[in-house]
Amino acid sequence: MLADDLLIRLRDALGADRVLTSDTDVDDRRHDYWVLSHLQAWSETFDDRPGAVVRPRSTADVQAVVRLAAETGTAVVPFGLGSGVCGGIRPDQNMLLVDLSSMDRIRKIDDVNLVATFDAGVNGLVAEEAVAALGLTIGHWPQSIALSTVGGWVSTRAAGQFSTAYGNIEDMVYALEVVLPDGTLVELGRAPRAAAGPDLRHIFLGAEGTMGIVTGVTLALHRQPEKRTWRAFHTPSLTAGLEAQRLIMQAGWKPPVMRQYDAREARRTFRPWSIKGRGILLMAHEGPAGRVDAEVAAVDGLADSCGLTRADDEVGPHWMENRNHVPSWEELFEQGLIVDTIEVSGPWTGVEAIYDAVLADVGAVDGVVAVSAHSSHAYRTGVNLYFTFAAAAPADTADSTDSADSADSPDLEVAYLACWHAVMEATARNGGGIAHHHGIGRVRKPYLAHELGESGLALLRTLKGAVDPHGIMNPGNLIPDT
Ligand SMILES: Cc1cc2nc3c(=O)[nH]c(=O)nc-3n(C[C@H](O)[C@H](O)[C@H](O)COP(=O)(O)OP(=O)(O)OC[C@H]3O[C@@H](n4cnc5c(N)ncnc54)[C@H](O)[C@@H]3O)c2cc1C
Numbered sequence: 339m340l341a342d343d344l345l346i347r348l349r350d351a352l353g354a355d356r357v358l359t360s361d362t363d364v365d366d367r368r369h370d371y372w373v374l375s376h377l378q379a380w381s382e383t384f385d386d387r388p389g390a391v392v393r394p395r396s397t398a399d400v401q402a403v404v405r406l407a408a409e410t411g412t413a414v415v416p417f418g419l420g421s422g423v424c425g426g427i428r429p430d431q432n433m434l435l436v437d438l439s440s441m442d443r444i445r446k447i448d449d450v451n452l453v454a455t456f457d458a459g460v461n462g463l464v465a466e467e468a469v470a471a472l473g474l475t476i477g478h479w480p481q482s483i484a485l486s487t488v489g490g491w492v493s494t495r496a497a498g499q500f501s502t503a504y505g506n507i508e509d510m511v512y513a514l515e516v517v518l519p520d521g522t523l524v525e526l527g528r529a530p531r532a533a534a535g536p537d538l539r540h541i542f543l544g545a546e547g548t549m550g551i552v553t554g555v556t557l558a559l560h561r562q563p564e565k566r567t568w569r570a571f572h573t574p575s576l577t578a579g580l581e582a583q584r585l586i587m588q589a590g591w592k593p594p595v596m597r598q599y600d601a602r603e604a605r606r607t608f609r610p611w612s613i614k615g616r617g618i619l620l621m622a623h624e625g626p627a628g629r630v631d632a633e634v635a636a637v638d639g640l641a642d643s644c645g646l647t648r649a650d651d652e653v654g655p656h657w658m659e660n661r662n663h664v665p666s667w668e669e670l671f672e673q674g675l676i677v678d679t680i681e682v683s684g685p686w687t688g689v690e691a692i693y694d695a696v697l698a699d700v701g702a703v704d705g706v707v708a709v710s711a712h713s714s715h716a717y718r719t720g721v722n723l724y725f726t727f728a729a730a731a732p733a734d735t736a737d738s739t740d741s742a743d744s745a746d747s748p749d750l751e752v753a754y755l756a757c758w759h760a761v762m763e764a765t766a767r768n769g770g771g772i773a774h775h776h777g778i779g780r781v782r783k784p785y786l787a788h789e790l791g792e793s794g795l796a797l798l799r800t801l802k803g804a805v806d807p808h809g810i811m812n813p814g815n816l817i818p819d820t
Contacts, residue, residue, distance in 0.1 A: 339431050340389035344410050348392055348434075351402040356440075358391040367391055367417055367435050371485075372425035372781060373678050376667040377750060386428060388415065388435035395440050397515065397523065397553040404551065405521035407434055407810055414519075415812050416547040418459065418490030421482040423679075424779025426494070426546045426815050433813075436551060438489055444468050445554065452559040453512050458489025458552045465557075474559045477504030477594070481662050489552040495544035497775035499661065501715050502587075503594035503624070504560065506775065507543070514539050515554030519806040527556065541801065546777055547812035549805050563624035568654025569593075569634060571646035573617040576600055576690060580713075580721065582619060582644040584686045587716050589640065591633045595622035597657070600693075602710040603726070607657070611650045619646060620653050670728075675707070676750045677728045680761045684770035685720040689713075695764035696725055703760055705729045705753035715774065722774040725761055729753035762788065778816045786818055 348357045358364065368387045369375035378384030394400045407414045413433040420427060429435050438459035445455040449472050456465050463484040466476050478498040480486060486496070492514065497506040504510070513527030526539045541549055573579030579598045586593070597620050599607060604618040612618060621637065623630045638648075670677050684692045693711060700709040709727040716722075731749030758781055762772050766788035773782055773789065787795050795818070802809075802817055 340412065340434065341410065344406060344412060344434075345390060347406055348390070348403065351406065352392060352394060352399050356393045356395070356399070358393065359389075363391050364388055364435075367420060367427075367437060368429075370420045370422040370425065370427040370779075372423055372779065373667050373676060374751065374754060374781065375425060375428060377671060377676060377754075380668055380671050383748070386430045388429035388433050389431045391417075391435045391437050393437045393440045397441075397517065400436065400438075400441075400517045400551050400553050401521045401523060403434070403436060404517050404519065408520050408808065411808060411810065413810050413813050414551070416489075416493070416551050418487035418493070419461065419485055421485040421490065422494060422546075422777065422779060424777050424781050426777060426779040426812070428780065428814070438487060438551070438553075441489075441553065447472060447474070447559075449474060449559075452561070453556050454559055455513070455554060455556040456488045458487060458492075458555055460488045462486045462488060462491065469559055470562070473562050475504075475562050476510065476557055477560050478507060478510060478557075482664075483662070485664070488555045488557070492543055492552050492555055493546055494777040495775065497715055499714065500594035500622070502596045502717075503592040506715075508540070510557045511539060511543065511555065512558045513554075513556035514542055514552060516542050516550045516552050518550045519808070519811050523553075524550075541805065544777060546779065546816045548802060548816050549811060551811075563626075563630075565627040565630045566622055566624040567630055567634060568620070568622055568651045569637060569641075570611070570618060570620040570649040570651055570653035571641050572613050572649050573598065573619050574645050576617060576693060578644045578646060579617055579619050580686065580689060582641050582646055583713070583716050583721060585640045585644065586637055587718050589636065591636060593621035593623050593633065593637065595620070595654075596716045597621075597712055597714050599712040600710055602708075603712050606710070608653050611653050611656075618649060618653060620649075620657060622654060622658075671750075674730050674750075675728055676730075676754050677726065678754065678757070679724060679726050680758065681714075681722055681724045681774040681776055682761065682765040682770050682772055683715075683720060683722040683774045684765070684768065688769040689721055689723060691768040692765050692770045693723055695768055696723070696761050699760035699764045700725070700727050700757050703729065703753060703756045705731055705750075706757060709757075723770075724774075727757050727761075729757055758782075780815065783816060783818050786816075 415429040417437045441457035441459035443457040447454040491507045604612045711725045713721045762785040
């Protein structure tokens with residue numbers, strides 16, 4: 339429980355309407371979009387909630403909140419719009435949740451230098467629409483663009499669907515304003531590039547609320563493209579599709595959208611246009627018209643050289659129109675199922691081994707009913723894989739007569755965590771990166787050493803200890819206990 343005295347002082351500093359303790363206000367922000375939190379809340383096996391929610395309107399408000407938290411040793415959990423999918427938000431009664439969504443000012447759009455500065459709580463789609471009105475684009479289109487904040491993008495190292503040309507969020511961040519755990523304000527980044535020691539912005543990119551609160555974000559922009567066109571191909575095999583992707587990327591072409599679906603996902607996602615047993619590679623091409631035309635011609639040739647055949651180009655616009663559908667976890671729980679997605683990455687020489695190992699290992703988990711993958715972000719050096727799996731309660735624990743019982747949380751949890759374990763281990767064993775763009779949170783925390791190594795993990799703990807010596811920033815998230 340939070341002390342009454344702290345709540346009084348918070349109300350004095352921010353105004354009474356900015357400090358919320360009612361059941362509804364607090365319950366709405368108990369957790370993020372992590373499916374396991376949803377399952378546990380749905381099956382009433384998880385009861386934690388923050389002691390209070392504060393809704394700062396300005397950077398000065400955030401500083402006041404953090405100073406009071408530091409003085410009283412109160413843990414602070416930053417909250418954007420709660421669309422994170424890894425369990426980065428699970429506060430308890432002793433913690434203060436800082437909801438940043440009232441910090442929603444578009445501070446400045448500079449259409450000569452192509453930068454725009456936002457309060458951290460600005461909704462992603464609102465930010466994009468504001469720059470679009472001036473003929474510009476951020477170029478960052480996560481599927482959750484309307485459900486997430488600019489500060490959340492930075493804090494999770496997010497990637498958008500058009501990343502292959504426009505880059506991931508770390509390529510777009512020009513400057514950051516951050517409130518440190520003692521209330522100090524730092525402003526980092528002031529020119530197009532700097533050789534001025536380590537880039538301190540990266541302490542906060544992907545920190546998931548453990549190093550401070552991001553209050554302002556300046557992003558570099560692009561002018562909207564003159565032309566966009568779509569291409570789609572049937573892939574005779576994953577090997578052929580990956581080879582085509584590699585050749586296209588390494589030739590220097592940059593289709594902003596480049597997605598390869600395995601045969602199972604091609605059937606599920608593009609049934610009217612798919613061929614049984616074949617995958618689909620779809621691409622958007624955009625930019626100056628001359629470059630787009632040259633890219634399309636070159637890509638046609640490279641795809642042909644790998645044995646790919648043209649599919650109906652309707653596939654691209656169909657994907658574009660339906661790409662942001664968000665499933666309701668609860669409907670699946672009712673059916674006794676749990677579904678999740680896991681994104682990893684690998685070098686060109688290792689990615690197929692990762693795909694094969696994950697399909698085999700997840701497929702062997704008791705209760706798994708489906709596992710498949712597509713790639714959605716490509717680089718000169720390799721590509722990501724985005725797995726989707728569905729599991730029912732393992733056969734020996736499910737009650738076959740009652741679907742509500744068979745969806746019993748502990749049984750589904752066993753299958754769910756076994757799937758995650760299988761993906762993390764198979765990826766690491768085959769030389770891949772365990773987290774492409776959703777972050778670490780609680781679900782991936784036990785596997786962070788696969789990415790950083792034990793000495794890297796020790797360095798991260800040292801850094802955390804230096805920035806947040808009293809451990810008040812989002813405790814329990816991201817960094818495994820020693
Ligand atoms: C349907 C769906 C589709 C998605 N698609 C994508 C996708 O295409 N690409 C992608 O990268 N992700 C995707 N995600 C994941 C999620 O949207 C991103 O991680 C997003 O960046 C989170 O933003 P948020 O504002 O909702 O952050 P939250 O979920 O509120 O917070 C995420 C983490 O960051 C911390 N945090 C939030 N704001 C701040 C701040 N201002 N300062 C410090 N810490 C902060 C929180 O404490 C938490 O640990 C998707 C999620 C859903 C539900």
